[in-house]
Amino acid sequence: GAGVSQSPSNKVTEKGKDVELRCDPISGHTALYWYRQSLGQGLEFLIYFQGNSAPDKSGLPSDRFSAERTGGSVSTLTIQRTQQEDSAVYLCASSRPGSNEKLFFGSGTQLSVL
Amino acid sequence: SQQGEEDPQALSIQEGENATMNCSYKTSINNLQWYRQNSGRGLVHLILIRSNEREKHSGRxxxxxxxxxxxxxxxxxxxxxxxxxxxxxxxxxxxxKIIFGKGTRLHILP
Incomplete structure (x- = not known):
């Protein structure tokens, strides 16, 4: 596709359920980022991938959060045993090889935990 | 953790006026970027300035x-x-590792 694609665009789940969010970066982009944005707030860094490896996982809020990337392309962010405070927009971005100078963002997944 | 802090948090100005937003950060950087976000979804890259540059222009x-x-x-x-x-x-x-600030909400009044 032409841009970063995220799915689903909206997800409503019950507290305690697991959810999986997907990000399909721009073809050829080796760096991939996940951010979380609560209503009216800034972007909270979660994790980034360089290829399939994640050099920095320090932003993941708890061990209920995990992320993986396979084939240097699609990434999934998994939240286990969701809590109400997990409700937010989860944004994914990618950038070209060797460049962190311009991130291309997807439209995000709005997660609502009831 | 937040690296950048924008100021002000919110700004309302009349159409045609100039808008100025500020950003402060904590650690050494190679470059600084500005992004715009409409309707709380994806961000769009506006401009990048490198650490050895002092000023940069792009359109308005x-x-x-x-x-x-x-x-x-x-x-x-x-x-x-x-x-x-x-x-x-x-x-x-x-x-x-790219860290964003909390943002400035800009509202242009007609």
Whole structure:
């Protein structure tokens, strides 16, 4: 596709359920980022991938959060045993090889935990 | 953790006026970027300024960088209704780790 694609665009789940969010970066982009944005707030860094490896996982809020990337392309962010405070927009971005100078963002997944 | 802090948090100006937003950061950087976000979804890259640059222009945008003060400013000249959005600065705290500030919400009044 032409841009970063995220799915689903909206997800409503019950507290305690697991959810999986997907990000399909721009073809050829080796760096991939996940951010979380609560209503009216800034972007909270979660994790980034360089290829399939994640050099920095320090932003993941708890061990209920995990992320993986396979084939240097699609990434999934998994939240286990969701809590109400997990409700937010989860944004994914990618950038070209060797460049962190311009991130291309997807439209995000709005997660609502009831 | 937040690296950048934008100021002000919110700004309302009349159409046609200039809008200035500021960003302060904590650590050394290679570059600083500004992004715009409409309707709380995906961000769009506006402009990048490198640590060895002091000023950069792009259309109606002017960005300055003062590395001694660890601060940057974004000026939007001759504002338009379409400029209503949230604006974020982003810094590379180390290679490939991009941290965003909390943003400035800009509202252009007709």
């Amino acid at each position: 945008l002017r960005v300055t960088l003062d590395t001694s003060k660890k601060s940057s400013s974004l000026l939007i000249t001759a504002s338009r209704a379409a400029d209503t959005a949230s604006y974020f600065c982003a810094t590379d705290v180390r290679r490939d």
